[in-house]
Amino acid sequence: MTNTQKVLGAAAALALTGGTALADPALIYDLGGKYDKSFNEAAFNGAERWKAETGGTYREIELQSEAQREQALRRFAEAGLNPIAMTGFAFKSVLEEVAADYPDTKFEIIDDLVDAPNVRSIVFAEHEGSYLVGMMAAMASKSNTVGFVGGMDIPLIRKFACGYAQGAKAVDPETTVLQNMTGTTAEAWADPVKGSELARAQIGQGADVIFAAAGTTGLGVLQAAADEGILSIGVDSNQNHLHPGQVLTSMVKGVDVAVYSAFKAGDALETGMFRLGLAEDGVGYAMDDNNKDLVTPEMIDAVEAAKAKIISGEIAVHDYMSDNTCPVK
Amino acid sequence: MSAMPKWADLVLIPLISLSLAALLSALVILGIGEDPVAAVRMMVTGALGSTYAWGYTLYYATNFIFTGLAVSVAFHARLFNIGGEGQATLGGLGVALVCLALPWPHWALALPAAALGAALFGAAWAAIPAWLQARRGSHIVITTIMFNFIAASLLNYLLVNVLRPVGSMDPSTARFADGTHLPTLHDLLAPFGIAFSKAAPANISFLLALAASVAVWLLIWRSRLGYEIRALGHSEPAAIYAGIRPVRTVMWAMLISGALAGLMAVNTVMGEAERLVLNSVEGAGFIGIAVALMGRNHPVGVFLAAILFGFLYQGGAELALWTDIPRELIVVIQALVILFTGALDNMVRMPLERLFLALQKGPA
Numbered sequence: 001m002t003n004t005q006k007v008l009g010a011a012a013a014l015a016l017t018g019g020t021a022l023a024d025p026a027l028i029y030d031l032g033g034k035y036d037k038s039f040n041e042a043a044f045n046g047a048e049r050w051k052a053e054t055g056g057t058y059r060e061i062e063l064q065s066e067a068q069r070e071q072a073l074r075r076f077a078e079a080g081l082n083p084i085a086m087t088g089f090a091f092k093s094v095l096e097e098v099a100a101d102y103p104d105t106k107f108e109i110i111d112d113l114v115d116a117p118n119v120r121s122i123v124f125a126e127h128e129g130s131y132l133v134g135m136m137a138a139m140a141s142k143s144n145t146v147g148f149v150g151g152m153d154i155p156l157i158r159k160f161a162c163g164y165a166q167g168a169k170a171v172d173p174e175t176t177v178l179q180n181m182t183g184t185t186a187e188a189w190a191d192p193v194k195g196s197e198l199a200r201a202q203i204g205q206g207a208d209v210i211f212a213a214a215g216t217t218g219l220g221v222l223q224a225a226a227d228e229g230i231l232s233i234g235v236d237s238n239q240n241h242l243h244p245g246q247v248l249t250s251m252v253k254g255v256d257v258a259v260y261s262a263f264k265a266g267d268a269l270e271t272g273m274f275r276l277g278l279a280e281d282g283v284g285y286a287m288d289d290n291n292k293d294l295v296t297p298e299m300i301d302a303v304e305a306a307k308a309k310i311i312s313g314e315i316a317v318h319d320y321m322s323d324n325t326c327p328v329k
Numbered sequence: 330m331s332a333m334p335k336w337a338d339l340v341l342i343p344l345i346s347l348s349l350a351a352l353l354s355a356l357v358i359l360g361i362g363e364d365p366v367a368a369v370r371m372m373v374t375g376a377l378g379s380t381y382a383w384g385y386t387l388y389y390a391t392n393f394i395f396t397g398l399a400v401s402v403a404f405h406a407r408l409f410n411i412g413g414e415g416q417a418t419l420g421g422l423g424v425a426l427v428c429l430a431l432p433w434p435h436w437a438l439a440l441p442a443a444a445l446g447a448a449l450f451g452a453a454w455a456a457i458p459a460w461l462q463a464r465r466g467s468h469i470v471i472t473t474i475m476f477n478f479i480a481a482s483l484l485n486y487l488l489v490n491v492l493r494p495v496g497s498m499d500p501s502t503a504r505f506a507d508g509t510h511l512p513t514l515h516d517l518l519a520p521f522g523i524a525f526s527k528a529a530p531a532n533i534s535f536l537l538a539l540a541a542s543v544a545v546w547l548l549i550w551r552s553r554l555g556y557e558i559r560a561l562g563h564s565e566p567a568a569i570y571a572g573i574r575p576v577r578t579v580m581w582a583m584l585i586s587g588a589l590a591g592l593m594a595v596n597t598v599m600g601e602a603e604r605l606v607l608n609s610v611e612g613a614g615f616i617g618i619a620v621a622l623m624g625r626n627h628p629v630g631v632f633l634a635a636i637l638f639g640f641l642y643q644g645g646a647e648l649a650l651w652t653d654i655p656r657e658l659i660v661v662i663q664a665l666v667i668l669f670t671g672a673l674d675n676m677v678r679m680p681l682e683r684l685f686l687a688l689q690k691g692p693a
Contacts, residue, residue, distance in 0.1 A: 061650055066501075066606040067597070068646075071385065074528050075650055078381060090499045093604065097504075101528065112498070154498040184489040185500055185607055 025050075025263045026059040026081040028072050030088030032151075032189035032215040034062045039215055039236040039255060043087045043110070046259030058263065066186065069094045077102040083120075083269045085259050087111070089156060090186065095119065106269040108262040110255055111156065113273050121273045122258045126156070126251070127163030128310050129283030130211070131317045132303050133233050133251045134167025136285065137209040138175045139299050140231055140248055145176040147207035149198045149221045151214030152188040153181035155321045160213040160235070160251075162326035163317055169328050170306070170315075177329070178202045182217050192220030199224035199232075209233065209248060222247060231294065238286040248294050250286040257282075279311045333685045339630070343623055343670060345677050347637075350669040354662040363654055375647025376640045384514060384529020385646070389613075390639030391531065391596045392417075394538040396617025397624060397631040398545050399589035403469075404626050405549055406582040407562040412458060412473025413590040414614025415480030416451040420591025421598040422484060423450030425492070425502050425605035428598075433508035440511060444537065444595050451591015452584040454480060459583030463576040469583075477614070488607060501606040511600045534596035541589060542628035548585070558582050590614060616642075619667040622674070634670075641666060 027047050029040040040062075047058055059081055061072050073094060076084050083106035086095070092112040099107055099116040106118050113121040137146040146168050150157040165177040180198045182188035195217035199210050203224070210225050211233040212218030218235055219242070225232035226243035234240065234250030241247075254276055262269055276282020285303065287295065309315040318327050355365035376386045396413040403410035410416075423446035433439035458472035488500040497503075511532045515525045549555040557578045561568040565575055597609045616638050623637070624630025645659040669677075 059650070065608045065611055067602065067609050067611050070530075070602070071646060072650065075646075078528055093497075093499060093501065093504065097603075156498055185485055 023080065023082045023267060024057055024059060025266070026061075026076040026084045027259060028069075028076070028084070028086040028091070029060065029062045030086070030090060030189075031063055031066070031186040034060070036189070036216040036219070037237060037239060037242065038218055038234070039253075040087055042237045042253065042255035043085070043259045045237070046256030047085075047263060049256065050260050050263040054264070056263075066090070070098065073098045074101075077105045080105075082106055082267055083108055083262050083265070085110070085262050087255065087259075089154070106262075106267060106271065108258065108269065110258055115273075116271075118271055120262065120269055120271045123273075123275050124253050124282050125275060125277030125317075125319070126160050126213075126253065126283060127166075127317045127319050128278045129251045129253065129285065130160045130163030130213075131167035131170070131310065131315075132278075132285050132307060133211060133249055134164035134169075134177075135171050135303055135306060136167075136249055136295065136299050137164070137211060137231075137233060138168040138171035139296075139302065140294070141175070141207075141209050143206045143208045144172065144174060145178065145206040145208065147178040147199070147202035147205075147210035148180070149195055149202070149210060149212045149214055149218065150179070150181040151183075151217050152186060153184050155324060157181065157213055158324075158326065159320040160211075162320040162328070164211050165326065165328045166317055167306075171302070176206070178205055178207050182214055189215035189217060191217045192223070195220030196224035200228065203228050203230060211235070211251070213251070234286070238288065240286055240288050240290040244290040245293065247291060249291055252284050252286045254280075254282045277310075278307055333682055337681065337685065339625065342674070342677050342681060343634075345681070346669040346674065347666065349677070350662075350665040353665050353669075357658065357661060357665075358654065361654070361658065363652065368648060368652065368654065371647055371651060372640070372644030375651075376644040379526065380524070381526035381529050382643065382647075384526050384531040385643040386636070386639040387514070387531040387535050388529065388596065388601065388639070389642040390635045391535045391538045391600075392593050392610075392613040393616050393620045393635035393638045394542060394632060395593035395596070396590050396613050397620030397635050398541055398617075398628065399586045400617045400621035401624070401626040401628070401631055402545060402549065402558070402589065403582055403586035404621060405555075405562050406558045406579060408459075408462065408579065408582055408586075409470050410455065410473055410583065410586045410590075411470055411615070411618060412455060412476045412587075413593075413617045414610050414612070415473070415477035416454045416587040416590035417593045417597075417610045417614050418477075418480040418484050419454040420447035420451040420594035421605050421609050422487065422594075423447045423591060424594045424598045425505075428505040428509045429492075429502060432506060435508055436511050439509040440533070440537075440595070440599075443509070443599050444592060447591040447594045448588035449591070451594075452588040455583045455587025455590070456580070459580050459587075462583070463579040484605075485607065488605065492605065499606075502604050504604045505599065509599060510603060511595075513600075530601040532596065532600035534600045537592070537595060539632075541592065542632055545589070546628045554578075554581055590617070616667075619671045622671040638663075638666075 034040050085108040087110050089112035095114050099119050108120040110122045148161045161179050168175045168177050199221040208230045212221035213235045222232045226246040231248040233248050236253045239250045320326050358365040376382050399413050424443045427443045427446035461467040461472050462469040492502045494503045514531045515527045518525045557573045561578045598605050620634040623634040641663050648654050
């Protein structure tokens with residue numbers, strides 16, 4: 001390489017980093033898309049909240065394929081962005097390698113644990129939140145049959161399903177819980193047509209409340225439920241507004257808070273592993289004007305009582321991922 | 330017959346096609362309210378402006394050299410192998426199985442074994458469509474494209490159910506051991522005092538791709554098999570009359586084509602990801618068709634076209650990272666280049682031929 005090229009290269013590198021003030025944070029969305037109205041969009045909302053409050057700017061990218069993960073991560077780290085947040089367990093393996101190469105950059109991974117000194121890992125107790133919405137589903141159901149549509153068939157989504165089933169059975173052990181997964185690859189997060197088909201199949205089997213934990217696929221589930229005149233339950237973000245009066249509630253997960261607080265902390269981001277459950281308000285059920293007529297005071301009382309008991313430890317919700325089994329079907 | 334001088338055919342036509350594609354892309358970028366000049370500048374600095382950028386451009390180019398060569402070899406026998414995607418997918422499986430099977434002490438041992446695995450798996454995946462074409466006359470375009478889907482489903486099944494390590498949620502194999510990690514250009518150039526970016530994935534597979542280019546040139550223009558392949562491609566009855574066995578030649582052409590496509594996986598699976606993930610081919614099998622068309626099925630042309638597409642890929646990735654130009658539009662830009670250099674080749678060629686004819690007639 002000639003000297004001119006070196007100079008040009010250095011100038012280009014300067015021009016690139018010069019465009020973005022040093023230490024802007026960055027956010028990488030996993031497959032499924034930024035506007036999934038669910039998991040990724042929750043992260044986006046957290047980042048936007050930070051932007052609105054601080055007037056800062058951040059970088060973001062939507063992944064299109066599995067093979068892009070490492071390049072996106074390295075490129076952001078290389079450009080000096082800090083901290084870098086990413087949504088999804090699928091970053092675990094890539095981050096384990098990349099984090100070591102950029103010791104001065106702080107990373108935040110949501111939904112899986114990476115053991116590195118510069119990584120903040122956030123996992124949620126989805127089974128606890130799912131337990132609560134499972135109770136509400138069983139109480140709202142007239143047919144005594146409730147449904148669950150998952151995205152990709154992985155332990156994490158089974159954890160949702162298992163918590164949901166436990167909650168439903170806690171209300172009435174005779175409740176039937178129908179469970180379907182959309183697929184085995186990341187494409188299962190982005191297939192609303194299949195989501196709608198699965199929802200219709202469950203409705204055909206008598207389900208009158210369906211919980212979707214499936215990213216963009218879940219939008220198809222909610223749509224089908226609204227079309228067929230039954231209730232649905234949203235996930236990750238508050239999805240009650242998508243079909244007002246027809247979404248019973250949403251199992252919200254504090255992805256937005258995780259991104260917001262990471263961006264706010266900036267370089268001072270505290271690393272380590274964090275588990276956010278009901279006690280930490282990391283998960284919960286969403287109440288607003290759209291669903292206030294659907295949720296009876298009895299439901300609220302029962303769910304609040306269960307929530308207090310879960311926090312105190314009186315009710316132990318089984319975590320599917322602790323042993324990859326579920327005590328109820 | 331050919332009215333044009335060779336330089337016009339090889340240089341002028343691709344240049345005009347590229348300019349047309351660039352012009353149309355600029356209009357599209359203007360149409361969505363972005364600045365095309367800034368976009369081009371970002372693509373150039375992002376793909377060529379630093380050793381990091383070059384590292385990615387060459388990494389992508391390596392993939393396209395392999396798939397471009399694969400399409401070229403088959404095309405010399407007038408076989409349109411559009412199954413590079415599936416053959417490279419299977420090549421990745423071959424690489425992964427080799428890398429995971431043994432505790433490799435050093436990459437110098439692992440590389441030939443993995444390359445062999447990649448080539449064998451890629452060739453095997455091309456063998457069935459080749460046989461169906463040679464024996465049964467099933468059109469190779471249909472069968473190879475079908476095999477792409479079968480390959481994707483097969484890999485999907487294997488990664489989810491068989492190769493995924495216990496406790497992992499991501500459908501991918503375990504990470505390969507350190508003994509299989511290929512030296513990157515950073516490692517290769519360091520002894521010469523050249524500081525190449527450490528983070529970029531370009532690796533020794535690039536040299537493998539160059540070697541493959543030379544080998545393909547020797548095969549097609551300097552070997553008996555290459556002559557048979559070309560003869561068959563020009564006229565099957567004439568080739569048969571000359572004593573060339575078409576079934577055997579078709580099989581060889583497709584096996585070599587599949588092996589070359591499979592070799593791409595050495596770069597992506599072993600060189601970059603160091604584990605097998607879904608979609609590791611990322612469309613390189615299809616880009617190979619454009620690369621071969623643009624490179625006129627000659628290794629030198631394939632090399633140059635592969636560098637161009639490496640630039641477009643890496644430049645496009647940079648645009649996606651740093652601008653608000655939506656990802657879909659970057660695909661549109663890449664597609665325009667493919668459209669103009671490949672499908673619309675004759676649109677530029679025919680008027681140009683007429684022009685040269687007129688010029689030749691004029692002075693005479």
